[in-house]
Amino acid sequence: MQSKRTLFLIEVAIFTAFALALDIIPFLSFKIWAQGGSISFAMIPIFIVAFRWGMKGGLLAGFLYGMLQIMIGVAWIIHPAQALLDYPIAFTALGLAGLFAPQAKRSLSFGKTQTFVTWVLAGVSVAIILRFISHYLAGVIFFSSTIDGLNIWMYSFVYNGSYLFPSLLINVLVVSFLFNKRPSLLKTAP
Numbered sequence: 001m002q003s004k005r006t007l008f009l010i011e012v013a014i015f016t017a018f019a020l021a022l023d024i025i026p027f028l029s030f031k032i033w034a035q036g037g038s039i040s041f042a043m044i045p046i047f048i049v050a051f052r053w054g055m056k057g058g059l060l061a062g063f064l065y066g067m068l069q070i071m072i073g074v075a076w077i078i079h080p081a082q083a084l085l086d087y088p089i090a091f092t093a094l095g096l097a098g099l100f101a102p103q104a105k106r107s108l109s110f111g112k113t114q115t116f117v118t119w120v121l122a123g124v125s126v127a128i129i130l131r132f133i134s135h136y137l138a139g140v141i142f143f144s145s146t147i148d149g150l151n152i153w154m155y156s157f158v159y160n161g162s163y164l165f166p167s168l169l170i171n172v173l174v175v176s177f178l179f180n181k182r183p184s185l186l187k188t189a190p
Contacts, residue, residue: 012057015045016064024074037135037163039170043094047124047175050098051105051186058095058127066091078142085138093130097123104179105186113180120176128168135160 023042046065050058066087069075077083100123107116139156179185 008053008057011052012049012061012064015049016061016068019043019045019061019065020068020072023069024072037159039163039166041170041174043128043167043171044174044178046091046094047097047127047171048178048185050095050127051101051120051123051175051179053098054101055095055098058098059092060095062094063088063092065094082138082142085134085141090131090134090138093134094127096130097127099123099126101186108179108183108186116180117176120179121172124172124175125168128164128171132160132164135164 049061104119
């Protein structure tokens, strides 16, 4: 039992660090906006943890990833509440993909590839949509004073959607491909 817990903590730490590396390496992350927002592969390690270890692992990895962005100074913060919505809350939401881990694992173990991809699609989609909602609310609430003359509801939707919806497609494709080609990625220690 202790070795499984140790493996859990080590994997969460490694995949969280890997997510951060994917986000800060220039040619692996396509920055869309100066204030933040990029199309990157950084969410993929969080999803791997979420599908391997379930929601607990995913939530922890997402939370740590959001906090690391603040700690290393890549976070764009103008207000404490905006910081919470844009970093720990938004990235912790990615871990909710782990809700779909049991169904995805079961589908893959029975060789039902199409059903497996459907569960991965559902998990990744729900997680990224929840992340979008968190960023969207931060934009509406805290950036309305900085954008004169624009409809802040539409601005926040376009701003956050411009990088999160392409990221959703990329993440679904890559995570499904990885797990389909390497089903052993889903297995954790007994």
